[in-house]
Amino acid sequence: MFKGPVENKNEAAMSELVPEPRQKPVVPMKPMGINASLLGYIGIDTIIEQMRKKTMKTGFDFNIMVVGQSGLGKSTLVNTLFKSQVSRKSSGWNREEKIPKTVEIKAIGHVIEEGGVKMKLTVIDTPGFGDQINNENCWEPIEKYINEQYEKFLKEEVNIARKKRIPDTRVHCCLYFISPTGHSLRPLDLEFMKHLSKVVNIIPVIAKADTMTLEEKTEFKQRVRKELEVNGIEFYPQKEFDEDLEDKTENDKIRQESMPFAVVGSDKEYQVNGKRVLGRKTPWGIIEVENLSHCEFALLRDFVIRTHLQDLKEVTHNIHYETYRAKRLNDNGGLPPMTVETEENHESNL
Amino acid sequence: MFKGPVENKNEAAMSELVPEPRQKPVVPMKPMGINASLLGYIGIDTIIEQMRKKTMKTGFDFNIMVVGQSGLGKSTLVNTLFKSQVSRKSSGWNREEKIPKTVEIKAIGHVIEEGGVKMKLTVIDTPGFGDQINNENCWEPIEKYINEQYEKFLKEEVNIARKKRIPDTRVHCCLYFISPTGHSLRPLDLEFMKHLSKVVNIIPVIAKADTMTLEEKTEFKQRVRKELEVNGIEFYPQKEFDEDLEDKTENDKIRQESMPFAVVGSDKEYQVNGKRVLGRKTPWGIIEVENLSHCEFALLRDFVIRTHLQDLKEVTHNIHYETYRAKRLNDNGGLPPMTVETEENHESNL
Numbered sequence: 001m002f003k004g005p006v007e008n009k010n011e012a013a014m015s016e017l018v019p020e021p022r023q024k025p026v027v028p029m030k031p032m033g034i035n036a037s038l039l040g041y042i043g044i045d046t047i048i049e050q051m052r053k054k055t056m057k058t059g060f061d062f063n064i065m066v067v068g069q070s071g072l073g074k075s076t077l078v079n080t081l082f083k084s085q086v087s088r089k090s091s092g093w094n095r096e097e098k099i100p101k102t103v104e105i106k107a108i109g110h111v112i113e114e115g116g117v118k119m120k121l122t123v124i125d126t127p128g129f130g131d132q133i134n135n136e137n138c139w140e141p142i143e144k145y146i147n148e149q150y151e152k153f154l155k156e157e158v159n160i161a162r163k164k165r166i167p168d169t170r171v172h173c174c175l176y177f178i179s180p181t182g183h184s185l186r187p188l189d190l191e192f193m194k195h196l197s198k199v200v201n202i203i204p205v206i207a208k209a210d211t212m213t214l215e216e217k218t219e220f221k222q223r224v225r226k227e228l229e230v231n232g233i234e235f236y237p238q239k240e241f242d243e244d245l246e247d248k249t250e251n252d253k254i255r256q257e258s259m260p261f262a263v264v265g266s267d268k269e270y271q272v273n274g275k276r277v278l279g280r281k282t283p284w285g286i287i288e289v290e291n292l293s294h295c296e297f298a299l300l301r302d303f304v305i306r307t308h309l310q311d312l313k314e315v316t317h318n319i320h321y322e323t324y325r326a327k328r329l330n331d332n333g334g335l336p337p338m339t340v341e342t343e344e345n346h347e348s349n350l
Numbered sequence: 351m352f353k354g355p356v357e358n359k360n361e362a363a364m365s366e367l368v369p370e371p372r373q374k375p376v377v378p379m380k381p382m383g384i385n386a387s388l389l390g391y392i393g394i395d396t397i398i399e400q401m402r403k404k405t406m407k408t409g410f411d412f413n414i415m416v417v418g419q420s421g422l423g424k425s426t427l428v429n430t431l432f433k434s435q436v437s438r439k440s441s442g443w444n445r446e447e448k449i450p451k452t453v454e455i456k457a458i459g460h461v462i463e464e465g466g467v468k469m470k471l472t473v474i475d476t477p478g479f480g481d482q483i484n485n486e487n488c489w490e491p492i493e494k495y496i497n498e499q500y501e502k503f504l505k506e507e508v509n510i511a512r513k514k515r516i517p518d519t520r521v522h523c524c525l526y527f528i529s530p531t532g533h534s535l536r537p538l539d540l541e542f543m544k545h546l547s548k549v550v551n552i553i554p555v556i557a558k559a560d561t562m563t564l565e566e567k568t569e570f571k572q573r574v575r576k577e578l579e580v581n582g583i584e585f586y587p588q589k590e591f592d593e594d595l596e597d598k599t600e601n602d603k604i605r606q607e608s609m610p611f612a613v614v615g616s617d618k619e620y621q622v623n624g625k626r627v628l629g630r631k632t633p634w635g636i637i638e639v640e641n642l643s644h645c646e647f648a649l650l651r652d653f654v655i656r657t658h659l660q661d662l663k664e665v666t667h668n669i670h671y672e673t674y675r676a677k678r679l680n681d682n683g684g685l686p687p688m689t690v691e692t693e694e695n696h697e698s699n700l
Contacts, residue, residue, distance in 0.1 A: 040628070040640075042433050043656040045465030047410060050660035052398050057594065060397060083392050115395030158508075158686075160679045164668050244407065278390070290390075306393040310400035318514050329510045336508075336686065 059111075059118030061168040062309060063149075065200070066123070067142060067192065068177025069130040070099055072207035077175070077265035078123050080278060080289055081301055085267070086110050086123050100128035103141045124171060130188055139192045146171050146200050150324040151337070158336035170321060172312045173236070173304060174200045177207040178224060178260060182216050185227045193233045199320055201236035201312050203304065204228070209262035209295050210280065210287050217262050224260050235259065237308065241315055254303065261300040264289050409461070409468030411518040412659060413499075415550070416473070417492060417542065418527025419480040420449055422557035427525070427615035428473050430628060430639055431651055435617070436460050436473050450478035453491045474521060480538055489542045496521050496550050500674040501687070508686035520671060522662045523586070523654060524550045527557040528574060528610060532566050535577045543583045549670055551586035551662050553654065554578070559612035559645050560630065560637050567612050574610050585609065587658065591665055604653060611650040614639050 066074040066087075075087035086108065107124045126142055129135075149170045156166045174196065178189060193202055204224065209217060228235065237255070242248040266289045270279045280287040289297045304312070328337060416424040416437075425437035436458065457474045476492055479485075499520045506516045524546065528539060543552055554574065559567060578585065587605065592598040616639045620629045630637040639647045654662070678687065 040433055042431075042462070042464055043651070044462060044469045045467040046656040047467060047469075047659055048402050048405060050657065051401060051405065054660060054664070055398060055401065081392075083390055112392070112394060114392055117395040117397060119394045119397075160676050160684060162672060162676075164672075301393070306396040307400065309397055310404060314404075322512060322514075326510050326512075334510060 056116050058165070059120055060313075061120045061122070062313070063122040063124065063169060063172050064304075065126065065142075065146075065171045065174040066177065067126045067129055067174060068207060069179065070127065072177040072179060073265050074125065074175070074177055074207075076267055077177075077205070077207070077263060077297075079267045080265040080297065081304065082110075082112060082121060084110070084112065086112075086121060087125065099131045101132070103128040103138050105141060105145045122169065135188050138188070139195050142192075143196060143199060146196070147324060150321050151328070153321060154325050154328060155337055170316055171200050172309075172316045174202045175304075176202050176204045178204055180206050180208050180211045180220070180262075182212060182220050184223055190227070190231050190233070193228070193235070194231060197233050197235060199324070201315055201320070203236050203300075204260035205300060206260050206262040208264065210264045212262070221260060221262060225256075236312065236315065238315070238319075241319060250307075258296065258299055258303070261296045261303070263297045263300050264295040265297065406466050408515070409463075409470055410663075411470045411472070412663070413457075413472040413474065413519060413522050414654075415476065415492075415496075415521045415524040416527065417476045417479055417524060418557060419529065420477065422527040422529060423615050424475065424525070424527055424557075426617055427527075427555070427557070427613060427647075429617045430615040430647065431654065432460075432462060432471060434460070434462065436462075436471060437475065449481045451482070453478040453488050455491060455495045472519065485538050488538070489545050492542075493546060493549060496546070497674060500671050501678070503671060504675050504678060505687055518663075520666055521550050522659075522666045524552045525654075526552050526554045528554055530556050530558050530561045530570070530612075532562060532570050534573055540577070540581050540583070543578070543585070544581060547583050547585060549674070551665055551670070553586050553650075554610035555650060556610050556612040558614065560614045562612070571610060571612060575606075586662065586665065588665070588669075591669060600657075608646065608649055608653070611646045611653070613647045613650050614645040615647065 064078065066078055068074055078087045079085055104127050105124060106127065107122050110121045110123070112119050112121055124145070129138055129142070132138065153166055153168065153170055156163060176189070176193060178185065193204065196202055206212075206217070206220065206224070212220060234240075235255075237247075237251040239251075239255070242251055264280065264287055266278045266280050266287075268279065268281075269276050270281055270286050271277075272279070272286055272288060277286075277288045277290065279289055288294050290301075292298050329335070414428065416428055418424055428437045429435055454477050455474060456477060457472050460471045460473070462469050462471055474495070479488055479492070482488065503516055503518065503520055506513060526539070526543060528535065543554065546552055556562075556567070556570065556574070562570060584590075585605075587597075587601040589601075589605070592601055614630065614637055616628045616630050616637075618629065618631075619626050620631055620636050621627075622629070622636055622638060627636075627638045627640065629639055638644050640651075642648050679685065
């Protein structure tokens, strides 16, 4: 079990010692001489259990945004993902509700607990997007909202007296709903993803995929991937952020085969072969949303929740937020954003 | 397994939604109405496994400092803790080596892997401490070193272009070695802990505890605890940082019974009842360092490595580093420390 120390620089300079995370060590790892390791277990790997305990106590934030024209099943899909009515339209949704005249941003918070782990989930909906006669620049309020969350985090981060854990309202994941036209992406789709893919993790999904046959779906997916590539749109998981070969292999498969996930959502339960399933009942059969031979919902769920949730948060923090922060500080001559009071103080000093 | 959403505010304001970590939710958790939760497992608790995978890839830093007069077995104890020759005196240590004329700070880095988890361990030794004729202010170079690591971290943190993970050279834990006199703490012990307990996590240990009988040990421990209390010295785990009742219960036991751990170290192996153990052979028997009826080494190891390592890192970051940072920014009028270039730029603007 115990592999012993693999690197040992004697009396090296004080602070250059700790190897930089994720970099290959400069000094090749070499086993030490005799007597280097003593018998028995140390307990280094208990750090995992210690971290688990901390996470069980604190829980974690996850903020997901849904964007796409009305009627594409955004709310239903999010409800299906989290197996509960987490979307704004969940209770008392009135089908007569008017489509807003401009893009609105609506966020709802929930706490969902499973296996003792608490997730503070915020679902951010964007009603009105793509629903106007003229949809020019309708991505702007969305970009503004995303940046405002970065700004809020940055302000908190540069505060002298900081919170122990900065409340995280940053959008970790943006599901973009593509209409299942079977033709091609529309200019608005491209425009949105082109602008927003630089500031947020976009995961494109083909909505209401039950309107397509298997062949149509395969062909449409290929076409969408091609169009995204031709237009230089990098969706999540971005190639450049793969951290090692294992990541690359896993993510290449997602990028080249799964994306965009062709999904069907449902918050209705049916009995199929004695089992209760989430599905959509049609005269020709029940579409089971979690049945992989029916649609790719289960793939999307596994991807967003079960394999890449932590990574979505880390890419948001390490890449998108850092990019915002660097730009903000550069624009400000290297100084952090100030509160109004401080700016006034400065002026009175002049 | 799935407990369903327990909090649901409809159409609430955008950003006040996410409850603050570790605070009790303002809105009492109440189960939602019928149809709120759908059947099946979501996968929220897979976050633990996702975090485990990330930690397995990146490893973690741990920096431990040992302070105490020469001859108290500091190097041997650290070697015993990590079951390997991690201390500066490990290889080729020359018993003729002179005690330095001033306090020196020597850091050595190692990578130790166990159960697939990599720990980047740095052991910081402080030769010369307490070994002079006049030991006035001999805690100062140590405090300076500790603060320099905070400064380094802070400079990195306020940089415009930051590293993805800031190299962490901050001292997470300081083992302070008390001489097993059986009498009381000496003025230097009190002086050191009084000054340093504000800036670093101090864990006092009674060195070479095999020189004391059980009764002497019990009495000495009680006396040391009393003296620390009378002098207002807060060692780790500090009462004020207990985060919940579970923490408090566990830590109270350590504070009131285990502290200061009376330990014996050894990097020699012996055969006892057919088993190989780490120990010290005397004419009257073998002292087994990991045998709890012989000494409290195993308690110390469990505490530092197996239960509180992550917490040592978090208290360092959330409390000691934050205190340093707030003071530094306050002294600087709320501005981050600047590089020389920036300061020059400023001057040339005047």
